[in-house]
Amino acid sequence: MSDHGVIESHPTEGETFPPNPEFVAQANVSDPAVYWKAAENPEAFWAEQARELHWTKPFTQDLDWSNPPFATWFADGELNVSYNCLDRHVIAGNGDRVAIHFEGEPGDRTSYTYAELLHEVKRAANLLTSLGVTRGDRVAIYMPMIPETAIAMLATARLGATHSVVFGGFSAESLRSRIDDAEAKLVITADGGWRKGRVSSLKPTVDAALELHPGEAHSVEHVLVVRRTENEIAFHEGRDLWWHEEIVRMDAEHTAEGFPAENPLFILYTSGTTGKPKGILHTSGGYLTQVSYTHKNLFDLKPESDVYWCTADVGWITGHSYVVYGPLANGATQVMYEGTPDTPDWGRWWEIIERYGVTIFYTAPTAIRACMKVGRQEVEKYDLSSLRLLGSVGEPINPEAWIWYRDVVGSGRCPIVDTWWQTETGAIMISALPGLTRLKPGSAQVPVPGITVSVVDDQGNRVDRTQGGLLTIQRPWPSMARTIWGDPERFVDTYWSTHGVNSYFAGDGARVDDDGDLWLLGRVDDVMNISGHRLSTAEIESALVDHTSVAEAAVVGAHDDTTGQAVVAFVILKSQQTEVTPESAEDVLKKHVAGHIGAIARPRQIFVVPELPKTRSGKIMRRLLKDAAEGREIGDVTTLADTVVMSTISERVRAELSSKA
Template sequence: MTETTADPRGSYPPAAAFAATANAGQELYDQAAADRDAFWAEQAGRLDWQQPFERVLDWSAAPVAQWFVGGRLNVAYNCVDRHVLAGHGDQVAIHWEGEPGDSRAITYRELLAEVSRAANYLTELGLVAGDRVAIYMPMIPEAIVAMLACARLGLPHSVVFAGFSPTALRQRVDDARARLVITADGQWRRGKSAPLKEAVDEALYAHGGTPSSVEHVLVVRRTGIEVPWTEGRDLWWHETVTPASPEHQAEPFEAEHPLFILYTSGTTGKPKGILHTTGGYLTQTSYTHHAVFDHKPGRDVYWCTADIGWITGHSYIVYGPLANRTTQVVYEGTPNFPDEHRHWQIIEKYGVTIYYTAPTLVRTFMKWGRAIPTAHDLSSIRLLGSVGEPINPEAWRWYREVIGANRTPVVDTWWQTETGAIMISPLPGVTTTKPGAAMTPLPGISARVVDEMGEPVSHGETEANGYLVIDQPWPSMLRGIWGDMERYRATYWERFAEQGWYFAGDGAKLDTDGDLWVLGRVDDVMNVSGHRISTAEVESALVAHPSVAEAAVVGAEDPTTGQGIVAFVILTTEATDTGSALIEELKTGVAKEISPIARPREIHVVPELPKTRSGKIMRRLLRDTAEGRQLGDTSTLVDPSVFEAIRASKEAG
C-alpha cells in the first residue's frame, strides 16, 4: 500500500491502491439514496434465509420496527454451518490467546461441533426457544460457543461483563428471569486467578438467601481454583457439554425473534435491558463489518480488542465477523501482562491485518511510549479502527502514525448498544478522513444534528453544538427495553416525539464541510474507557455508606479514560472519619458494588451541593468545577455562593 499523507487542512484521502480493491465504493451511497428498502434488501442477501422475507420494513407500529417481515433464518447457521458446508471447514475461525500464554486455533468445523454439543446439552436441560440464559464469562472460546448455542436454539442471551459485581449480576439475572447461568470457575487477570463462580453464588443467594429464577449453573473450568458447589444445580461444562453429540440441526426463527438482551446504564440507577432481534441485527452487523473494515474472507486476520460483555464484543467479535467467515484473534487478558509489549507480540504472532480498539487504549499506548510498538513488526496491519467514544485528534494521529506507519486508514466508528451496529464512520476506500471526526452516516443510515427545537444546526459554528438524532429506522436498531416499553419510548423517542426521531443522548456538531463530530454524552451517563456508567448508579452506591448523606457524581475529562468519575459528597452529622481513609473506603465500596471500572477518580467532601429551586442538582456546574473551568450560568441556583465552599473543599482535598 502506498503511503497517504495529510492534505494542508489535516485530512487524509484514501490511498489509491486501497481504494482500488475496497469492498465499498461511492456507489453504495448512491444505491442507498436511490432506494433505501432495495439497498437493505441487498444487504440482507448477504445472509442465508431458510424462508425469504416478504417485506423489508414495517414501521407502522413506530417506534418499534419490524425488519425483513416474514423471513426466517438461524443466526448460528449463518455464522458457522454455512461456511463449513461451503468447503471452508478447515479455515481458522478463532486464534485464541490466553493471558498465561496458552493458545488454541479453532477451525469453523471445530467451532460447529462445539456449538452443536452445547446446543444439544442446553436442550437436554429442558430449555426451549424464548427462555433466557445469562452468560458471565471471561474471554475464552466457550463464551463465544455459549452465545452461538443460545442463538442456535432461539434462547435470548444476556451477557454480563465478568468484571461486574454479584449485585449487578443479580439485577440482570432477575430482570431477564434467566433459567440458566453459564460461567467459569475464575478468570486470569494480570497473572492471578480471580473467582467468578463464587460471585455467581453470591448473586444467586443474595437478598436474604432467596434463590432467583436460575435452575442451573453451567461452569467451565478455566483456572482450576476451588469453587463452591451446589449439587443438583451446578454442572461442569467438561462433564456435560463436552461428551454431548457434535451433530445438531439448526432450526430457523422469525426475523424478529429476540436474539439477546444487553444491559446498559441509564439515567436512573436501574440498568436498561436493550433488546435486539435476529434478521435486522445480523444483516447490519455483517454489512458494516464487511464495508467499514474492508474484510476479505480467508485473507485477513482481524482483531477486535473488546470484551463480549459489551455490545462491541457481540457485534464485532461474535456475530458480524463470524457471519463474514472471518479469521480472528480473541485475547483473554490485559494489554500489559506480562508487560506492555503483549498486544504487539500478538499482532506479530498472528499477522493481524485489521485492528479495532478503543481510544482509551490508544491513549494508554501513547503514555507508555512509541518505543514499545516500534520494537515490533506491525507491517501486517492494513486498517485501524476506533470504538467506544470520540477519539481526540492527537490520539488519532498517533494511532495512524505509530501503529499504522502513516499509511493505514483509520475508521473512527460511532454507534451504541442501542443501535446494535456501526452507524457513522468513514468508508476506508472512499472517505477523506479528519482526525477526531466521525465523518458521515454510512450508506443506508440517516442522521441529523439539530437544536432543541429540532431545527438543523449551522455548519462550522463552534457554538452551534446540537443533538445527534437518527431520523430513519435502521435494521439493527433496538426493539425495546426488556419488560418496560414505556421506558423505551420515554428514553429514546420522547425528546423529538413530534418528528419521530431517535435520540440517545449524544451531542454533535457539523464542521464547515458538513462532516460530523460527536461531542459525547449530554445526559447523566458517563463514558469511562468506553463503558457507560450512570451517575445515579454511582451516587446510589455512595449514599449506601452510613457516613454519606447525599452525593452528586459527574464525568470529568480524563486524558486516558475519556472521562473520569468525580464525586461530591455531603457527610452525615454522625460521620466520624472525614479524611483519606473514608475516601478510600468509599471508592472501594463503589468498585465492589458496581465494577472496578466505576471506581471514582476523585471524591470531594463538601458542605452543600448546587441545587435549583426545584431541588435538581446542577451537575453541569459540578462538571465545570471538576474540570477547572469558569462556571456557567448560576442564576437558577438557590444559593450560588455554594461554589465557594465547594472550591475550598476541593482545594483542601
C-alpha cells in the first residue's frame, strides 16, 4: 500500500472521556441527528445557518458549483459584515454588553461595550471614507493586538473594502510584497506594540517597506498611525496621519450599506518561505456563516454569560475568524491580550483568566507545552474555576499535552475541542462537538456538520481505517477560500489538482481509527520516506513527548545516503526532571521511540536544545531545523519570535556533529 501514498501509522490510543451529563444538559448541540441532517442536504443546512445573520437583501441561492473549484454561496443576497458584528446587537438591546476586555502587556486595561465599539467603528469608517477608501479598495493593516486593530478591520468591512492584515512580526520586505500584491491604497499601523516588556516598532518597518525598491512606485496614498507606545517615529507630511488626531473630527453616524455576499472581505497571505506569497481571498456571506456557526456551537457559546478568550494574534486566520468575526457576530464578550504568556512571568495568562472570569479558553498546543515545561505550580497559584471549556488550534496536540491541559488548566472537568482548519478553509472543519463527542486525547475527532472529509491514497482511493493517507475535503463549504488574489491558476494548481477540481487537498496526512475518529499526521511535506516507509513527523514527536522527561519535540526528515531520509529530532527537556541528562538523552529517547512506534522510526540523531524556533503565533519552523540537520545555511528567520534561537541550535548541532566526527 505504501507505493500508493499510504502513510504508515502506529496508533496508541488510550483513555477516552464521554461528555459530562451536566454539560450535555445545557449544550447548544446535544442531538446526534445534527450530523445526518447536515449530511442529507449540506446546502440546505448551511442556508439555515446563514439565515441566522442579518441580510439587507435575503438570498434565494445557496451554493453555485457550476465552475469548480470556484464556488459562490448565497450570491444573490446582500449583507454588511460590520452590521452583523455590531449594529444588530445594539439594536437588540445588548449595547451595554462588553464586547472586548482589552489587557495591554504593561498592565493597562480598558473595556468596550458593543455600543462603544460601534461608535468607534462608525467614526473609523468615516475616517477611511475621508481618505478615499471605497468599496473594492484594499487596506493593509500592520498592527499589534490592540482594540484599534479590530476597529480598523470592522471599519474597512463596513465600507465594502477589503483588508489585508499583515502580522506585526513580518519584515519590511514581506510587508512591501503584500502591499504591492494587493495594491493597498491605505496602510493602518501603530508606532509600536508591547512584547516581552519591550517596544516592538511597527511604523519604522512601514517606512522601510515603502522606501524599498527606489524608482518603483507603490499604491499607498496614506499611512494612518495609532499611538500605542510613544516611541520615536518619523512622520512624512502629507502621507502620514495620527489616528487619534483624525478620528476626533469624524462624525459618529454611519449607515451600514448591504453588499453582495461574494463581496471580498479580506486577503490573508500565507507565509511561504520562497516565491511570491499566496493571497488567500475570503468573501463575506459564506465566511461569516461558517465562522459564526462554528464559534457558537463548537465552543458552546452562551453570549449572555460566557467570557471567551482566544490567544491568537489577529495577523493570522485564527485571529480573523475567532477573535474578530466569529465572536462579535455572536455577540460574545471576549478578552484581547496584547503580549506574551510569560510577561512579566508565566502566571500572566492564568491571572487574566482569574481577573475576567474567562469561561472559554482557546490556545495553541505549542503554548500548552511551554506551560507544561514551566510546571503546574504556576497554574495552581490562580483560581481558574470559571473555565468550562478549553480549545486547541494550530497543530495536532499530542495526548500528553491534551491530558495536562484538561487536568491542570481545566481541573479535570472541562471538555477540550481540538480544532483542525486552515487559512484556506476560513473556519473550523474538524472538531469535537462538546455536548456530543466522546473525547479522545490527540484526535481531531470528526468533521463539523455539513463538512465531508475523506482520507485517500495518491490515486484518490479511500484508504482503510487505521491506515494513513491524504486528508481531502470532498464538497464545497461556505467559508472556503474563493481564489488566490490575482492568480486563479495558482489556486487550482495548489489546492485542486491532486485529485481533480472536486477534491480539495489540504496538504496534511491523516488516518481514521476504528471508531471513525480522525488523527492528523502532520504536513505531507513533513512525512518522511525512510527506506520506502512513509512515516509521520507528528507521530514521532508525540512519541518523544510521551516520555516523562520531554517538554517539547520537533522532528524533521534529513537526507541520508542509505535510507533516503533519516529521522532527526530536536527536544527540550523538562526543567524540573532529573531522570534524563542532556548527555544520556539521545540513547534513552532513541530506545523510547523504537519501543513506542518501532525500530523504523528510531531517530538517527537527537539534539537537546533550550528552545525551538517558533513564529510569534507559536508555529514551529521545521524547515529551519531541517536546514540545521542537513548542514545548510539557515534560511529566512524574519518570522521567528526570537531569531537567536536558530543560532543557538546551529551551534549545538555543529558542536555535536564535530565531536562525533
